[in-house]
Amino acid sequence: MKKKTTIYDIAKELNVTVSTVSRALNGFSTISDATKKAVLETAKKMNYSPNKLASSLKSGKTQTIGVIVPSTQVHFFASVIHSIEQTLKNNGYRVLLYQSNESLENEINGVKTLLEAQVDGIIASMSLETEDVSHFKSVIKQNKPLILFDRTHKDIEAPSVTINDFDAGYMATQHLVDKGYRNIGFVTTSHQIKIFNDRYEGFKQALKDNNLSIAEENIVFGGLSIKDGRFGAGKLLRSTNLPDAIIAGDDFTALGVIKKLKENNLVPPHIGVMGFANETFSAFITPSLSTIDQQANKMGAECAKMFLKMVKKKNPYDNIEHIILEPVLVERQSTDKN
Amino acid sequence: MKKKTTIYDIAKELNVTVSTVSRALNGFSTISDATKKAVLETAKKMNYSPNKLASSLKSGKTQTIGVIVPSTQVHFFASVIHSIEQTLKNNGYRVLLYQSNESLENEINGVKTLLEAQVDGIIASMSLETEDVSHFKSVIKQNKPLILFDRTHKDIEAPSVTINDFDAGYMATQHLVDKGYRNIGFVTTSHQIKIFNDRYEGFKQALKDNNLSIAEENIVFGGLSIKDGRFGAGKLLRSTNLPDAIIAGDDFTALGVIKKLKENNLVPPHIGVMGFANETFSAFITPSLSTIDQQANKMGAECAKMFLKMVKKKNPYDNIEHIILEPVLVERQSTDKN
DNA sequence: CTGAAAGCGCTAACAG
DNA sequence: CTGTTAGCGCTTTCAG
Numbered sequence: 083m084k085k086k087t088t089i090y091d092i093a094k095e096l097n098v099t100v101s102t103v104s105r106a107l108n109g110f111s112t113i114s115d116a117t118k119k120a121v122l123e124t125a126k127k128m129n130y131s132p133n134k135l136a137s138s139l140k141s142g143k144t145q146t147i148g149v150i151v152p153s154t155q156v157h158f159f160a161s162v163i164h165s166i167e168q169t170l171k172n173n174g175y176r177v178l179l180y181q182s183n184e185s186l187e188n189e190i191n192g193v194k195t196l197l198e199a200q201v202d203g204i205i206a207s208m209s210l211e212t213e214d215v216s217h218f219k220s221v222i223k224q225n226k227p228l229i230l231f232d233r234t235h236k237d238i239e240a241p242s243v244t245i246n247d248f249d250a251g252y253m254a255t256q257h258l259v260d261k262g263y264r265n266i267g268f269v270t271t272s273h274q275i276k277i278f279n280d281r282y283e284g285f286k287q288a289l290k291d292n293n294l295s296i297a298e299e300n301i302v303f304g305g306l307s308i309k310d311g312r313f314g315a316g317k318l319l320r321s322t323n324l325p326d327a328i329i330a331g332d333d334f335t336a337l338g339v340i341k342k343l344k345e346n347n348l349v350p351p352h353i354g355v356m357g358f359a360n361e362t363f364s365a366f367i368t369p370s371l372s373t374i375d376q377q378a379n380k381m382g383a384e385c386a387k388m389f390l391k392m393v394k395k396k397n398p399y400d401n402i403e404h405i406i407l408e409p410v411l412v413e414r415q416s417t418d419k420n
Numbered sequence: 421m422k423k424k425t426t427i428y429d430i431a432k433e434l435n436v437t438v439s440t441v442s443r444a445l446n447g448f449s450t451i452s453d454a455t456k457k458a459v460l461e462t463a464k465k466m467n468y469s470p471n472k473l474a475s476s477l478k479s480g481k482t483q484t485i486g487v488i489v490p491s492t493q494v495h496f497f498a499s500v501i502h503s504i505e506q507t508l509k510n511n512g513y514r515v516l517l518y519q520s521n522e523s524l525e526n527e528i529n530g531v532k533t534l535l536e537a538q539v540d541g542i543i544a545s546m547s548l549e550t551e552d553v554s555h556f557k558s559v560i561k562q563n564k565p566l567i568l569f570d571r572t573h574k575d576i577e578a579p580s581v582t583i584n585d586f587d588a589g590y591m592a593t594q595h596l597v598d599k600g601y602r603n604i605g606f607v608t609t610s611h612q613i614k615i616f617n618d619r620y621e622g623f624k625q626a627l628k629d630n631n632l633s634i635a636e637e638n639i640v641f642g643g644l645s646i647k648d649g650r651f652g653a654g655k656l657l658r659s660t661n662l663p664d665a666i667i668a669g670d671d672f673t674a675l676g677v678i679k680k681l682k683e684n685n686l687v688p689p690h691i692g693v694m695g696f697a698n699e700t701f702s703a704f705i706t707p708s709l710s711t712i713d714q715q716a717n718k719m720g721a722e723c724a725k726m727f728l729k730m731v732k733k734k735n736p737y738d739n740i741e742h743i744i745l746e747p748v749l750v751e752r753q754s755t756d757k758n
Numbered sequence: 759c760t761g762a763a764a765g766c767g768c769t770a771a772c773a774g
Numbered sequence: 775c776t777g778t779t780a781g782c783g784c785t786t787t788c789a790g
Contacts, residue, residue: 086562088783099761104785114759134536135482136783139473139766146516146537153502157700160498164491167519176537177517178484181505198472199484199514224424337704362495363701366675426767437777442769452775474767477782 087128095124107132138200146176147389148196150206152184157361158378159207162231165382166205173390175202186211193217202393203227205385208235210275222399227392229385232376233277241392243384243405247277250374250409251284254329254356257372257411259292261419263327263354267300269314269339270331278331281358285329297323306331311338319346327354327417333361336371340416350416360412369415377407425466433462445470476538484514485727486534488544490522495699496716497545500569503720504543511728513540524549531555540731541565543723546573548613560737565730567723570714571615579730581722581743585615588712588747589622592667592694595710595749597630599757601665601692605638607652607677608669616669619696623667635661644669649676657684665692665755671699671711678705678754688754698750707753715745 089103096103098117105113106121124130138144149166151159167177178201180192189209194217196204203226206218215235221228228240258266268285271278289296299321302314311330315338318325328343330336336357343353350369357364360375384405392398427441434441436455443451444459462468476482487504489497505515516539518530527547532555534542541564544556553573559566566578596604606623609616627634637659640652649668653676656663666681668674674695681691688707695702698713722743730736 090783100784101762101786102760105760108785112759117759131532132536133477133538133783135473135477135538136766137785139471139477139768139783140785142766144473154492154498154505155502157495157498160492160495163517164493164519167492167517168521171518171533176533179501179505179515179517180509181502183506194469195509195514198470200471200473361701362699363704366701367704368706424767428767438768439770439778440776443776446769450775455775471767474782475769477767477784478769480782 086133087130088133089130092121092124092128092130095128096120142200143202144200145174146178146199146201148178148180148192148199148201148204148206150180150182150189150192150196150204152182152207152209154179154181158232158359158376161378162207162382162385165379166386169383169386170389173386175389182209184209184211186213190217193221197221197224197226201226203229203389203398205229205231205389207231208233225398227389227398229388229392231381231385233275236276239399239402241388241403241405243381243388243407245277245376245381245409246406247280247409248284248287250358250376251281251329252288253284253409253411254281254358254374255285255288256292257413258327258329258354258356258417259288259294261327261351261354261417263417263419264294265297265300265323265325265327266294266354267297267302267318267321267325267328268330269302269304269311269318269328269335271306271310272303281331297321297325299323300325306335308334308338308341311335311340312342313338315339315342319343319348325353327356329356331358333357333359333364333371333373336373336416337363337367340367340369340371351419354417354419356417364412365414369418372414372417373412375410375412377410380407424471425468426471427468430459430462430466430468433466434458480538481540482514482538483512484516484537484539486516486518486530486537486539486542486544488518488520488527488530488534488542490545490547491519492517496570496697496714499716500545500720500723503717504724507721507724508727511724513727520547522547522549524552528555531559535559535562535564539564541567541727541736543567543569543727545569546571563736565727565736567726567730569719569723571613577737577740579726579741579743581719581726581745583615583714583719583747584744585618585747586622586625588696588714589619589667590626591622591747591749592619592696592712593623593626594630595751596665596667596692596694596755597626597632599689599692599755601755601757602632603635603638603661603663603665604632604692605635605640605656605659605663605666606668607640607642607649607656607666607673609644609648610641619669635659635663637661638663644673646672646676646679649673649678650680651676653677653680657681657686663691665694667694669696671695671697671702671709674709674711674754675701675705678707678709689757692755692757694755702750703752707756710752710755711750713748713750715748718745 106118182189357373364371444456520527695711702709
């Protein structure tokens, strides 16, 4: 195994100094076309590949951004990562990935690891466990760009990119009302996470604006999963005030609701069902599920752009922006009551 | 913004030298408990965070692995990445992510970027466009571990982790035969990719072993997508020799097939349908889709383990292993003919 | 237009 | 048990 060639090797080869080689390689103007050409040629001939580690050590910039997400197995996060990487790669940045697996401990380790790797910034979505956020504050303290998306936290003074979940809830509800449903139930999580809360608030407001009352008995707080959906639907089916539509906290829960309804011969859209997230499967189940799209790709792109903007400023936290994307209603069969 | 504290700062603080500090920090035994304790304490007090860049430059190891996949938006790849990152993080490695987007040019850029970042190895699945593989050979030439998964290439002499796609095809076919189907059609891609070809070969062998003939008119070569599935099924429905079961090249195509069949009141399992990949949606559509699971998580874990094994050897390519995982049959409603 | 030399932060051989 | 010192590969003043 021959040693990798460095700028020293190519300097020696050409009887110039490393500074000359460095300049030529970096396309500085203060260099004669002749030597520049020579350098470039021998570089290629000697199969030179720059060691970015060395320049990073010198410059203090790694051209690398850290991304922390709960799990790439969740389609939403995979999509966000997709567009972050796409956007940033075109701007000369690399992506260092870290999964928290919804564990605070992992998340803390994540920012530590990324910081030690000297990333130029971090884009993250918090784990469900996270309450104390001092680990995130440490990146702000270093004056490195930190951008939070989707799952943010009120104690962190950093830019964020989120969906307007109040509108999402409102939109889902209004859609059902528009379709003629009047007695709308809600199956969601008791977890005190902002986004779920906001959706619920939007739901309530929409009902109020339409002069519809909230049937407290038709609100089920549990978890979010297919199983929870079945459970929630089961509870509503036993209600003395059977709802004519059900909104679920996410698409998986909605799927559970649909399954339970079908088993009871109350196939949507006879009873309307709405979810949140627009998972891949939602278009393909029967009946196909109306839902609210979370704009994952746009969210990723916005995070990336935000980072690029921040990284240019001497003080990234000069004037903190919070981007709130509008959710998008996806109408499908499960609410298509005519 | 105060400068970051280095081992020099903490050395000065304690009136010792950097070597002492370095030793203490790295837990060397040749250091007195007293100084070690002092160092650790002041390190914490001064909020010290090591600059891994510097040690990497020195050691030539970055503790970082590069991962190249077509797209994280494809659930299979997202799952593989998930387990790669999970496994490697527990062994002190970070993951640098690069998406090729099925473009050869991007892929070439990917290995260049990762190599310049001095990754300790690369795990990759090739883009559909890739024919010439010299870019991958360059990583082997550097004697750095390269592991290919799922989409490999015969010209690359590197370890690989794949699924036995012949068995996958065989298994799918045998399952249909076991369920009583006798006249089995196939809707797949004309693209000459090994994995698709292997599945088709497995299909043919299984028919032969069961003394069933291949109805050439019931083999459709096109693309792989919902649309292609509908198209393929349409063609088979017009066949003079209507099949009683259809295998599709992947789950999306199978979904298209199912949709078409349902429109023609030939709801599976009346006509049996099988897919490949076990996408998330496959369990949730109606009827739920029988399919062959590709073992994404296991594949990722195996890639990671292979890397760890290789990175330990002085010559990683000493004795190249090819791990072939067995696919797993997932029986669901679409083939449940009784 | 080019050279000399210092230094980014850390490790490790060598010396005591 | 601790200190000295020479780099890792590259960038970047400061001189010429």
